[in-house]
Amino acid sequence: MTLEHSVPTHVLPLFSNRSIISFFKFRTTSSQVTQISYQLFNTSKFHQLVPKLLEKWEMVAMDSLLEKKAPVHLVYYEHLKEDPISTLRGILAFLGVPEDESRLNCTRTHLKGPYKREGNREFNPYTTEEQLLMVQAVKRVNQTVQLLGYHPLPHYSIIM
Secondary structure (H helix, E strand, O other): OOOOOOOOEEEOOOOOHHHHHHHHHHHHHOOOOOOOOHHHHHOHHHHHHHHHHHHHHHHHHHHHHHOOOOOEEEOOHHHHHHOHHHHHHHHHHHHOOOOOHHHHHHHHHOOOOOOOOOOOOOOOOOOHHHHHHHHHHHHHHHHHHHHOOOOOOOOOOOOO
């Protein structure tokens, strides 16, 4: 994956051990909603994917932070979820796009929805070594974020 280094960028350095699980489910079924057997997470196919996805996440985050010649606007998913309107206002200001109150009001009225996927249970398919890799990757990105003067990453629960 090659990133354009001369374009202002929003970086959303979301790390979630659940995102690896979701990606594996999607890759296995080509569907966002189909459930799979939990035994599939105890296979070499899953455990070979984990370090590859961690490496990709870290590479994209670091490349976005360190290789950009244009401004970078760091957006944390947790802040977007907690206060979407203020976060959107910050994104618009960064891009130099005037705020449109009617569109922000429209967004404000559609923040909650009836959709909730059924059948997702909490479980931990990761080995101790994979969890350690996650902790190390998040620490490296967080150190870089702070060295560049940004607020630290939100706390990511690595072990479920």
